[in-house]
Amino acid sequence: MLASITRRLERARTVLSRATLVPLLVRGGIAVSLMLAVLVSWPASVVTSELVVPLLAVAAYPAIAPRGRGVTAAILLVVAGWVVDTTWEDARIALWRVLALATLLYLGHTLAALAAVLPYDAVVSVDVVATWLGRAGAVVLISAVLTVVALGLADELSGSAFVIATLVGLAGAVGATMLLTRLLHRTGN
């Protein structure tokens, strides 16, 4: 037991001494994105209470282990908070909150994808991070436009939001299935 703790401490010390700046910044980015997402999504009553500490811990965990399932868990936690806030607390679906959540969740996800393949002690070329963030920015921009248009449309067609959600959701589900099928087809070759 003691030996294993010593080994872990030794390993942590090695990791800290060898770590380079860019992978650390990427991991910091994951933690910040997901923690902000938690603060935005959960009801104000929870955020101001002591309950926020474990929530923030779960949100920060993917920064330490970006290869694990912690990222999915943290994102689902954020979504759960959003559903709780808008259903039980009956908060208004504000545009800025949806925009911020979509952006932060995607940033957390894509930075975790980068951190998962980027060793903590790597000598990183600036191109890598610039390209990655550039693509993430483009995706965020497109989805922000979509969000603004869709929420505006939903406000105008108030009452028929359910139909729009159904249609968009079905289209998305079909798209996702096709994506998965195509991928499996390619990797199976």
Added chain:
Amino acid sequence: MSGEPLLRAAVPPVEEGSAEDAWTGPAWVPTRALGRTVLLTGLLLVAGVALGRVDLVLLAAPFAIGGALALRRMPRSAPQVTIDADEEHLVEGGSVDGGLTVANPDVIRYDLVVVRTRTSPWLELEKADRPFAVTVPVDGWTGIDLPGDALRWGRHDVGPAAARVAACAGLLACRPVVTPARGVRVYPVTEPFAAVEAMPAAAGLVGNHRSRRPGEGGELAGVRPFAPGDRLRRIDWRVSLRTRDLHVAATLSDRDAEVLLLLDVLGEAGTSGGVKGTASVLDTTVRAAAAIAEHYLKRGDRVSLLEYGAAARRLRPATGRRQYLTVLEWLLDVRADVSDQAPTEHVFGAHHVSSDALVVVLTPLVDPRSADMLASLTQSGRYTVAVDTLPAGAAPPQRSPWTPLATRLWRIERDNVLGRLREHGVPVVTWAGAGSLDLVLRDVARLASAPRGR
């Protein structure tokens, strides 16, 4: 029975499909990020539909859009990694220019290529212990420079290098592509060495050493009366005028000699700290052998090398700059012999060593077999000089409180062996660079001038 002999092809037939099996395509595997993308997109869309919530669908939008953008073009081939290393003559302590090149033959850009390489501990390459993360454009390449220093002689490897690629925004990753190592030859630095003393026996037809036989040469042996057959230009006019009789200057002929460098590789002792640090037995052996060979080859002598160990590698005697380069190349493969197999007698028998050769034995005199070999060489009448290559502070690792005492006893015993060797007429000298061998060569030359035979 048709009566015809059954013939079959001497070459084994190519199995069907083996060519296809040999070419296994690049293995692109989905990462956990792809699984997460699909899961979150599906889950949020289904929840949006079930709860009738547009906002949940909009939360799924970046994941779906990001996934679709990233996967619109799929990678098909694996990256190509090449290792570049210096081909030129490198001397330990000199600088090495290593490098890695990652090429992208694919139709999409590689977002992230993580390249790792291993290098020999004796090549101090900058940041070579860290992975490098780079991007590689479509149909292009990215180079990584690894400048550094070579710390010790020998054949050192740069590599193997492995590259792992993440494409499509990290949704797909390639299995590591490994490139075999590339060898770098680092030649030993030769300590300045000069021996001014005569060779004990110069045997060839031409060369730089004055022999003990009269003949055409530069070294004056004396003046003697003119005899039929003497060249006119040899007449010493001053003596002839004084004595009123023709006298000629007699000279000693110039001969070359053979030098055999016998390298004792039965054991390694001491810690090698590279060119700037402490020298181990093999370091001293190789550097001294290179220096001695360089010196005698420059003087036009024939130099041969022999390993005293189970492998018994041998380099034939030859002369000139070409032989010097061969010697350096041969020295790169000197390794400590760790096998228990004894060096066979017929390889190291005195009959294999030319009777006129000067045998310089580079030995730490740790193994008793080395002392026996030296004694037998001397007994057979070879001109033998032993160079002690054991580092001054060499001692076994401390294993018990008795270790220092045991080491002291061993040192005393070794001194005893050295003394007995000297009694048998084997001069033993500690290697100290220039002029190391002068004193002992003088002794050996004096011994050689005495009548032989026992």
